[in-house]
Amino acid sequence: MQRYDQKRAPAVTAQDEFFEFLFSGSAVTYADLKSKSTKQEPLTPSTLKGVTLTFVVDADYTITRTRLTRNVVGIVEGSDPRLKSTYVGFGAHYDHTGYRDNAPVTRQGQSPPGDPNDRINNGADDDGSGTVALMALARAFATGPKPRRSLLFVWHAGEESGLLGSRYHADFPVVPLDSLVAMLNIDMIGRNRDNKETERNTVYVVGSDRISTELHNLNEEANASLAKPLQLDYEMNDPADPESIYTRSDHYSYAAKGIPIIFYYTGPHPDHHRPSDSVEKILFEKMTRITQLVYATAQRAANLDHAPARDNKGPRAVGEGKREKGEGKR
Numbered sequence: 001m002q003r004y005d006q007k008r009a010p011a012v013t014a015q016d017e018f019f020e021f022l023f024s025g026s027a028v029t030y031a032d033l034k035s036k037s038t039k040q041e042p043l044t045p046s047t048l049k050g051v052t053l054t055f056v057v058d059a060d061y062t063i064t065r066t067r068l069t070r071n072v073v074g075i076v077e078g079s080d081p082r083l084k085s086t087y088v089g090f091g092a093h094y095d096h097t098g099y100r101d102n103a104p105v106t107r108q109g110q111s112p113p114g115d116p117n118d119r120i121n122n123g124a125d126d127d128g129s130g131t132v133a134l135m136a137l138a139r140a141f142a143t144g145p146k147p148r149r150s151l152l153f154v155w156h157a158g159e160e161s162g163l164l165g166s167r168y169h170a171d172f173p174v175v176p177l178d179s180l181v182a183m184l185n186i187d188m189i190g191r192n193r194d195n196k197e198t199e200r201n202t203v204y205v206v207g208s209d210r211i212s213t214e215l216h217n218l219n220e221e222a223n224a225s226l227a228k229p230l231q232l233d234y235e236m237n238d239p240a241d242p243e244s245i246y247t248r249s250d251h252y253s254y255a256a257k258g259i260p261i262i263f264y265y266t267g268p269h270p271d272h273h274r275p276s277d278s279v280e281k282i283l284f285e286k287m288t289r290i291t292q293l294v295y296a297t298a299q300r301a302a303n304l305d306h307a308p309a310r311d312n313k314g315p316r317a318v319g320e321g322k323r324e325k326g327e328g329k330r
């Protein structure tokens with residue numbers, strides 16, 4: 001899904017220790033670069049001193065299979081003549097992982113839940129739930145009162161293959177990227193984490209405070225305005241989260257370009273990426289309430305007279321989340 005007609009700089013992935021070493025002889029420190037990039041501040045070009053890097057690149061490849069796909073996009077026009085050229089975006093992915101190739105045995109050597117002859121990874125939660133939530137949101141905004149800004153709905157392709165559709169759309173957006181004031185991504189909102197009944201009121205909110213505190217606050221206010229507010233859990237927004245959930249769904253492609261995002265998620269469960277992620281397990285009432293939260297948040301963001309301020313303070317909700325959980329404040 002990358003465009004082969006355009007040059008792309010090679011990306012190098014390594015741990016912090018490597019980069020600290022790499023910059024150790026230079027005037028610029030790695031810590032400084034990292035903190036500037038977190039704050040979305042411009043990085044000035046500099047030269048590495050005292051190190052020589054040699055890359056051995058084997059760029060030979062054979063194309064074994066080409067598959068083409070599309071993102072699906074819809075727009076509902078806003079009501080304000082000036083603000084309607086700016087957008088609140090919504091994302092969900094409509095691809096999934098296809099068929100299970102191998103014999104139905106789990107890593108622990110047991111049979112997984114569900115029909116052993118069913119080889120289709122149904123993806124009802126991942127991300128059938130987000131896909132239909134977006135359709136409901138699009139219908140609500142198309143038929144109900146119009147906010148001042150326009151609404152952009154993107155059903156992304158290729159998420160499971162590495163956020164391909166969202167990365168493509170962030171690189172080649174259908175509306176100017178600087179007109180997108182926020183991106184609300186929904187990926188798996190139809191279940192309880194690990195099937196725990198105690199989770200029935202919980203939605204994991206990831207990334208909301210990282211780029212725009214104002215957007216984070218809009219989501220909190222929107223939740224408080226609901227007849228039955230949800231428990232907003234920020235555990236998975238912890239930068240030390242071993243699963244790195246913040247980088248693992250389509251919102252990340254937009255966040256990487258500095259756009260304020262919120263990721264809504266109800267957490268992992270044993271049916272993830274298995275045939276047993278099937279529709280009869282979807283908790284429709286919970287899913288509806290989360291979709292109503294997304295609606296209320298979007299409505300607020302789309303009616304603001306200014307774009308949600310990008311203060312780039314990074315994740316702060318870790319402690320808050322724990323406090324709330326521990327002391328039952330919310």
Ligand SMILES: [Zn+2]
Pocket residue numbers: 093126127159187188249
């Ligand atoms: Zn997904």
